[in-house]
Amino acid sequence: MKSDSERAAHSVLDARSRILIVRLRSLGDCVLSTPALQLLKRHLPEAQIAVVVEDQWRAVYEGNPDIAAILPPLLKPVREFHPDVSIDLHGGNTATRLTAFSGARYRAGFAHYRYRAAYNIRIPRAQEILGIERKVHTAEHVASAMFYLGVPRQEIPRARLFLTTAASRRSAPYAVIHPVAATEEKTWPAAGFLQLARFLKEQRELEVVFVAAAGDDLSAFRDWEVVSGAPLAELKSLIAGATLFAGNDSGPAHIAAAFGIPSVVLFGPSDPAIWGPWSAPGEAVQATPIDRIDPTEVMNALGRLRAIAA
16 A cells, blocks of 8 residues: 555646755756756646755756746745745755745655655655666656656656856867865876876867866966866856866766766766766766776776867
8 A cells, every 4th residue: 555655746746836946055966956857847847946056056057947946045935936846855954944844735855864754755765766776876866756756757868057158169179177076085186187188288189277166276287277266157168168078076077967078087986877977978987096097097088988179
């Protein structure tokens, strides 16, 4: 016999639903939520979808026609949206509170979240929804929630972002390299990225631009063009105009995949099956620890992509 939440999961969405998506952060997670939003809007074209996100990551959703409103993580604007359904894709304390007190009749979140008591619809494991037992990519994990809530099962599309400024136009083809990451364990040594930059410049005739957030140490790359601390909208534009992206497993790699930019992504302890380039031309190169990745492996991955302009 089905539980109340299982029965409700097939009836919570209707053509004119007002749907609140709570996805507070971070860059990669926000980017990889966009396939699920596309599936949801495709199924319910008249539905109004709002996303709750921290201001730092707002630009991920800007310009997206699937989204009617982008809201700050505050209870007043959430309640003023008057959602029929609230879906917590974050699971933390703030996200759960916003979901619980959103005023929505249906409040959904994954059953493995810590504060699952706040939900009257508890979404099971993605493997159970999808009928598989392998590891699932983050994009699949998020999309599975939409399938559970009534969106018909179908192919999960690539993440998609929209430019609010024109794509970067430069006189010569260029590659973007993101040489930093959230932790040391996820960061390939600077010497490897410098060797990669020289290869791209000398052998493939690509200009090279190193990018990072404000406060990241890019002193090792001072002899190259560096873009540090650019607003997210500008970073999207820069990556969207590139011929190639290379970097550590991090948010900018997911931006590149969303724009279909051929990418080589370097992994240490994190799992490429879960965080690799989604539905886009890409190569994952992994070693633990990450400094065991040989630059030759990265060059070979570039060759397999055949993404470099002659």
